[in-house]
Amino acid sequence: MTKQMNKEPYQQAYYPPTPTGITKYMRSNILWQLVRFAVINFKMLKLMRKSH
Amino acid sequence: MSKIVILGAGIAGHTAARHLHTLLPAEHQIVVVSPNPEWNWVPSNVWVGVGQMAEKEVTFDLAEIYKKTRIDFKQAKGIAIHPEGSSTQAKPHVTIESTLSSTAGQMESIEYDYLINATGPKLNFGATEGLGPDHGHTVSVCTAAHASEANHKLQIIIEALKRGEKKTIVIGTGHGTCTCQGAAFEYIYNVDHVLREAGVRQHARIVWISNEYELGDFGMGGVHIERGGYITNGKTFAESLMVERGIEWIIRAHTKKIEAGKIHYETLDGTFHELDFDFSMLIPPFSGVGLKAYNKANEDMTAQIFAQSGFMKVDADYTARPYAEWSAGDWPKTYQNPSYRNLFAIGIAFAPPHLISKPMQSDNGTPINPAPPRTGMPSAAMAIAVAKSICDMINGAEAPTHTASMAKMGAACVASTGAHLLRGSAATMTVYPIVPDYETYPEYGRDLELTFGEIGLAGHWLKTLLHHTFIYQARLKPGWRFLPD
Numbered sequence: 204m205t206k207q208m209n210k211e212p213y214q215q216a217y218y219p220p221t222p223t224g225i226t227k228y229m230r231s232n233i234l235w236q237l238v239r240f241a242v243i244n245f246k247m248l249k250l251m252r253k254s255h
Numbered sequence: 256m257s258k259i260v261i262l263g264a265g266i267a268g269h270t271a272a273r274h275l276h277t278l279l280p281a282e283h284q285i286v287v288v289s290p291n292p293e294w295n296w297v298p299s300n301v302w303v304g305v306g307q308m309a310e311k312e313v314t315f316d317l318a319e320i321y322k323k324t325r326i327d328f329k330q331a332k333g334i335a336i337h338p339e340g341s342s343t344q345a346k347p348h349v350t351i352e353s354t355l356s357s358t359a360g361q362m363e364s365i366e367y368d369y370l371i372n373a374t375g376p377k378l379n380f381g382a383t384e385g386l387g388p389d390h391g392h393t394v395s396v397c398t399a400a401h402a403s404e405a406n407h408k409l410q411i412i413i414e415a416l417k418r419g420e421k422k423t424i425v426i427g428t429g430h431g432t433c434t435c436q437g438a439a440f441e442y443i444y445n446v447d448h449v450l451r452e453a454g455v456r457q458h459a460r461i462v463w464i465s466n467e468y469e470l471g472d473f474g475m476g477g478v479h480i481e482r483g484g485y486i487t488n489g490k491t492f493a494e495s496l497m498v499e500r501g502i503e504w505i506i507r508a509h510t511k512k513i514e515a516g517k518i519h520y521e522t523l524d525g526t527f528h529e530l531d532f533d534f535s536m537l538i539p540p541f542s543g544v545g546l547k548a549y550n551k552a553n554e555d556m557t558a559q560i561f562a563q564s565g566f567m568k569v570d571a572d573y574t575a576r577p578y579a580e581w582s583a584g585d586w587p588k589t590y591q592n593p594s595y596r597n598l599f600a601i602g603i604a605f606a607p608p609h610l611i612s613k614p615m616q617s618d619n620g621t622p623i624n625p626a627p628p629r630t631g632m633p634s635a636a637m638a639i640a641v642a643k644s645i646c647d648m649i650n651g652a653e654a655p656t657h658t659a660s661m662a663k664m665g666a667a668c669v670a671s672t673g674a675h676l677l678r679g680s681a682a683t684m685t686v687y688p689i690v691p692d693y694e695t696y697p698e699y700g701r702d703l704e705l706t707f708g709e710i711g712l713a714g715h716w717l718k719t720l721l722h723h724t725f726i727y728q729a730r731l732k733p734g735w736r737f738l739p740d
Contacts, residue, residue, distance in 0.1 A: 215494075215503070216498045219494035219495045219498045220491065221495060221498050222495070229711070230710055230711040230712060231680070236711050236712040237713070239713040240716055243709070243717060246685060246705070246707060247667050247685060249705065250687055250705050251665075251667075253687065253705060254632075254665045254687070
């Protein structure tokens with residue numbers, strides 16, 4: 204249940220990457236996420252154009 | 256004058272109906288048959304399932320919307336297709352049974368010039384003993400009503416957690432052949448999120464269980480993404496999110512049976528296991544809704560029109576082949592039934608030629624592999640292609656003129672990982688194409704420029720925007736035609 208219990212060596216939680224503090228911060232930073240919102244929408248429109 | 260009948264009014268059926276309504280001159284008739292009186296924006300059911308939205312925010316009354324158009328709406332379920340007519344009725348027709356309370360059970364025959372089967376899935380809870388909210392021990396988010404009930408039970412768990420009790424929550428797939436892992440993926444992270452918001456996450460053990468070979472498969476065989484200077488399989492990101500949120504995971508699992516408080520499952524190595532739980536949401540496997548088909552002499556020809564799964568055969572290559580010989584070209588393009596030129600199946604209703612993920616079975620011979628996903632974006636694309644093809648065929652085209660192969664289109668999925676304007680997040684993912692095409696993209700089967708994924712608040716804003724946009728569009732509000740499908 205807690206991070207420590209799940210981080211035993213050679214158990215499943217030992218190996219996958221986990222985000223650093225800065226990565227987690229940027230996920231909810233309003234200014235950066237506004238930029239990402241624009242980028243994601245642009246990528247989606249590109250995808251939709253290629254799909255139709 | 257032609258008459259087009261559409262069975263089903265979900266994302267695929269309703270999209271076909273509103274496009275036909277726009278494209279066809281007024282003298283042509285459009286009939287929509289749906290057993291449900293309401294349209295449901297299914298992607299937001301997850302939020303209903305954690306109490307972030309009410310049922311009425313994800314549904315609306317179909318009859319009210321169709322009254323604004325010339326579409327004739329019948330609240331009924333499709334029973335049988337007679338594509339050659341019958342011994343008593345010369346024209347092709349469908350038999351339907353009313354689900355309206357005032358006329359429940361009454362049968363009706365509707366003739367058609369073109370028929371679109373958009374009936375979606377039967378939620379096959381019966382495939383696993385003890386699965387599902389009606390006769391089993393698990394909840395579901397597949398319908399708005401199920402999701403509402405799921406939230407009610409989740410809130411009881413949260414109250415117990417607030418009292419300091421320890422609870423185990425299990426979310427994932429309820430059978431070895433399920434699809435829709437994405438919905439379960441969203442639900443597990445939203446449950447985690449609401450528990451954290453309630454300050455009780457530390458009292459809950461949350462476990463993911465699915466039939467995927469590795470996390471991040473989603474029935475598409477997984478996906479590769481270019482990120483941080485590497486091309487990485489989505490498994491890495493999916494596992495990362497599980498670890499970040501303190502969620503354990505069980506994969507390669509076929510849920511065999513569920514008793515009150517206990518899940519029995521088999522894994523790919525042929526061993527059997529049990530998992531105790533207090534609250535569980537498990538997606539059921541899908542099958543066709545059970546439509547029958549009869550020829551002119553009233554003989555049953557269901558097996559000719561439908562695959563064993565109950566999904567309708569279309570212009571796919573159904574030749575049985577080993578996995579190594581599968582190809583993107585096996586997948587349908589026009590969704591026309593090969594036996595009857597005026598019969599189509601779209602959305603979840605068409606029979607895929609095979610899986611996308613590599614087929615796997617346990618040492619006991621149990622299939623444990625995800626079925627292919629048919630999400631909203633490709634379903635809408637199929638609906639539009641078929642609507643346009645039918646219009647051209649009405650105007651004299653011999654064959655369908657528009658295509659929407661899943662091997663030639665992409666999909667965008669926004670999987671909520673917690674709803675909140677400032678503290679929410681979602682995993683946004685695009686894949687192109689949905690069905691990997693190793694002839695065009697030899698190394699990874701997909702265009703890495705159009706295949707990407709990221710997690711953040713922006714994804715949550717996007718999912719919220721999509722919720723409002725698609726409901727606005729489906730309600731045929733002013734300007735709906737200019738919104739992308």
